[in-house]
Amino acid sequence: METVIKVCRFDPGKDTVPTFQEFAMDLEGTQTVLDALLLAWQQDPSLSFRRSCRSAICGSCAVRINGRPALACQTLMQQASAHGGPIIVEPLPHFRQLKDLVVDLEPFFDSLKAVVPWLVLRDDYDGRMTPEVARRLEGPATCILCGICDAEFDETGHVKPAALVKALRLAQDPRDAAGIHRLRLLQTPPEILKLFLKELPEKCPKGITIDASKCL
Ligand code: SF4
Numbered sequence: 641m642e643t644v645i646k647v648c649r650f651d652p653g654k655d656t657v658p659t660f661q662e663f664a665m666d667l668e669g670t671q672t673v674l675d676a677l678l679l680a681w682q683q684d685p686s687l688s689f690r691r692s693c694r695s696a697i698c699g700s701c702a703v704r705i706n707g708r709p710a711l712a713c714q715t716l717m718q719q720a721s722a723h724g725g726p727i728i729v730e731p732l733p734h735f736r737q738l739k740d741l742v743v744d745l746e747p748f749f750d751s752l753k754a755v756v757p758w759l760v761l762r763d764d765y766d767g768r769m770t771p772e773v774a775r776r777l778e779g780p781a782t783c784i785l786c787g788i789c790d791a792e793f794d795e796t797g798h799v800k801p802a803a804l805v806k807a808l809r810l811a812q813d814p815r816d817a818a819g820i821h822r823l824r825l826l827q828t829p830p831e832i833l834k835l836f837l838k839e840l841p842e843k844c845p846k847g848i849t850i851d852a853s854k855c856l
């Protein structure tokens with residue numbers, strides 16, 4: 641199908657404000673927005689964006705597509721062009737734009753570091769985990785650290801959603817000694833936490849759900 645994608649361009653070395661560049665191309669509807677970006681890059685190699693796995697595993701191709709944060713490698717052209725107009729690709733919101741579609745993810749990784757994102761092993765852990773607990777931890781463990789939930793929810797800068805996912809997962813892990821102390825580190829008001837947990841499955845590209853009833 642004949643397609644036009646409009647990609648946000650910004651070079652801090654010479655631009656004062658972002659602009660859009662149009663790329664025309666011919667793609668199958670079953671190809672992805674990342675395929676479109678790779679074709680655009682062949683047309684203009686100065687275009688910057690992140691990607692690696694092309695399989696929705698590494699989380700690096702997160703951008704905003706037609707206004708919604710999404711993984712470029714998981715978004716089919718037929719979905720992205722369903723509204724009829726050109727496909728608009730911009731960097732993730734709420735992060736500093738470094739160049740074109742590349743944003744500064746330092747604050748994202750800092751927020752993760754703040755919740756001690758590893759297991760603090762309990763001295764008295766007996767090595768057993770029930771299937772029920774294992775199932776509860778499985779979903780959040782599939783987080784690919786793409787930053788989309790931060791881009792979707794972090795309008796005020798007070799909530800750090802990916803860190804919440806990590807903290808809630810570890811807080812329910814029977815092997816861990818830090819437990820819900822991690823949630824206290826985040827200081828997220830309970831009403832925001834509940835709203836976040838309700839909306840996460842729909843907004844997260846991995847459809848992560850968290851049963852946090854044991855720690856709220
Ligand atoms: S919870 Fe989902 S949206 Fe958030 S960083 Fe992990 S995979 Fe991405």
Ligand code: FES
Nearest residue numbers: 693694699701713
């Ligand atoms: S390129 Fe790895 S998630 Fe898209």
